[in-house]
Amino acid sequence: MTRPRSIRARLITLYAVTLSLIFICFGGYTYWGFKEYLIRSLQQALIRRAHQIASTILADVPQKGEAYISSEIQARYAPELNDRLIRVTDQLGRTVYASKNANGLSAPPSVSFDQIGFETTPIHREEASQARELLQVVAIGYRLDHGYSYIVEVGASENEVFSALDGLLWTLSLGFPVFIGLTSVGAYILLGRALKPVDEIVQSAERITLRNLSQRLPVPETGDEVERLSLALNRMIERLDEAFQVTSRFTADASHELRTPLTIMRGELEALLKDGRLRDDQATQVESVLEEAERLSQIVEGLLLLSRLEAGESQTGRDPIDFSSLVSATTEQMVPLAEDKSIKMVCEASREVMVEATEVRLKQVVVNLLDNAIKYTPEGGKITVRVFEESSWAVLEIIDNGIGISEKALPHVFERFFRSEQVQARKAGGTGLGLSMVLSIVESHAGKIEVESRENQGATFRVRLPRLELHLGRPAASA
Ligand SMILES: Nc1ncnc2c1ncn2[C@@H]1O[C@H](COP(=O)(O)OP(=O)(O)OP(=O)(O)O)[C@@H](O)[C@H]1O
Ligand SMILES: [Mg+2]
The missing domain is CATH 3.30.450.20 (PAS domain)
Structure with missing residues (x-):
């Protein structure tokens, strides 16, 4: 009960x-x-x-x-x-x-x-x-x-x-459980009513994430502790919101400010290499610096995109898109990358599955997941890409049989800059921002992402987006 x-x-x-x-x-x-x-x-x-x-x-x-x-x-x-x-x-x-x-x-x-x-x-x-x-x-x-x-x-x-006293004792003994039972049920109902606002506050608080920190909890106008609690929580969320905005703005500003000098640096370094007047050892050094500058550029671009997504950038400009054809086309484009490693790519996405999304962003999701699958699958491996409908969701599944993710690393793969120890040991280039971008984009589309994986046994990434029923003109699922 x-x-x-x-x-x-x-x-x-x-x-x-x-x-x-x-x-x-x-x-x-x-x-x-x-x-x-x-x-x-x-x-x-x-x-x-x-x-x-x-x-x-x-x-x-x-x-x-x-x-x-x-x-x-x-x-x-x-x-x-x-x-x-x-x-x-x-x-x-x-x-x-x-x-x-x-x-x-x-x-x-x-x-x-x-x-x-x-x-x-x-x-x-x-x-x-x-x-x-x-x-x-x-x-x-x-x-x-x-x-x-x-x-x-x-x-x-x-x-x-x-x-006569026995009669009284019987009446009292029978009355005792009835009285306690009835008053407890009454108290249960009354307490339920009194605590209902607390349940509502808990549910609303659960819904507040970094993405919707501007939302506030309901404030029951009861004048009691519950009202004071929700007011206090709201003030706390407001402070969090402000602090978070300051950090986001800082990341966005810093990334933005770093972009231009990085572009100049890359340009200068490329020019230096093209000039051909460098000794071989000097050219190798400059190439190495250029590589690092390019990696730095990628990080800056990634952070800039993440800040934009957090600011709700991709909420606008959404169109109905056939998820299947977008995924097939993207997979097709990435086949050469897979072929370089003799990886077999199979795409099962023939039926039309409509979603409402920003096309560039959705493409970024597929590219990042495929890029990981190719990067973390050894030569001769296999990658299967599937798009299908499941109740009110459009589902994308990317299954590889690569190095997999250890139990320890699995809960962290969507964190910024996270790269598993295996990957770091292999020195495979990567910023560790890919999956946090994917998560941001999926969540901003009211979708969900999950991963199943075991070390050395491949990985399955599953993205769910609300399916769009065209004749209704609205998403079939809401998050
Ligand atoms: N398909 C996969 N198989 C095995 N490990 C994976 C797979 N996808 C992601 N990972 C692990 O999750 C980590 C984070 O992935 P993420 O895409 O965010 O970063 P990255 O691939 O290292 O760098 P980036 O994508 O920014 O170039 C990876 O470093 C890797 O350890
Ligand atoms: Mg990646």
Whole structure:
């Protein structure tokens, strides 16, 4: 139901535990209070009964004799039938009357007779009957005007009290899971609503990359921590955006400034070589410097292009293009390069697959990937190029059986200036900017690129671009 370690799950757990503790305390207090109340009520009823016996029966003893007590109690109260206990003892400790269930009862307590009539002192004793149930017994001292005094004891089983308490316990035990369950579900729903803006912020934050740093997170106008969090994150993105722009502008400016002097240098060096007045060793040195200057030019051009792509340059001037024919034509142009290394190139791109793209940029993608495939495949290898449709995507696959990419290098191939150790060891010329350019172009076309490769087992680069459905006039897929 909830993600592990989510705030929601933790709060719900805390809430349920707290509520359970409160419920248990409340239930315990209610049970104890109810029990006290019921016992007290039972005692009150017993006291009333004892008073009744004293005032209605004992009061008549002087006139009617002690035998009257037994017959009258039996007739009026039938204690056995009502499951009541009644015992009357005189001042000498002699039992004047005892109902049958009073057999197990110990001697009566001493009860004080301070007042004339009936002064009562209730005493509670708990005695186990044969059925091992507890009896509440109330004893009352009673003195007649003529010098007789008696102790009247009336008792009743506590069973009824406990069956009422059992009922309460059942209600509480059944109510507990229902109550905790319902309140937890309620809290889950409410928390879900409260945390929804956080989820939205997380999703928007995930969508923000270096390419769309101008975007901002949604700010829920709730006035609470969530609003402050999104405002703070937005300010942070703004600072990142500014810092990134400064770096980009610097790269673009530096590349631009380096272009002209590099062109001049190359021109001068070429002229020097053409002049033919250099000694052989000097000419070799100048050639080497010229090579490095050309490499430097490539880097500068690459960086300049990357800065332009980052600035969103290729967003404009897009046309519907048949990806298949663009790929076939480009492959055709690169066949001589492959033939130089006796590499067999197979192109499977016959069906029309339309995309919306900037043609030069898309061509750069294919050229860079093919250039890598040729460069990193040894003589006699094979390269397969395929273009096909896959649901709403136009897919380009370039598969080679060359040197492949090690597991360590694989996550880094799209980084600027990255060249694997194998490649650096071979001293194969290259700036390490090719794939970062490819990635930039593909992403600016709302596409994706992935690579599968293992060392010495070739590499597969797969580019996906949103397919254009011409009759609808819009891309079939959006990133
Ligand atoms: N088809 C491939 N087979 C094996 N390794 C590859 C392949 N394509 C790329 N790589 C590895 O990825 C690295 C980065 O490639 P990228 O195209 O960015 O740079 P480069 O080819 O070295 O230089 P550039 O393309 O700028 O001339 C390469 O140096 C190489 O190690
Ligand atoms: Mg390359």
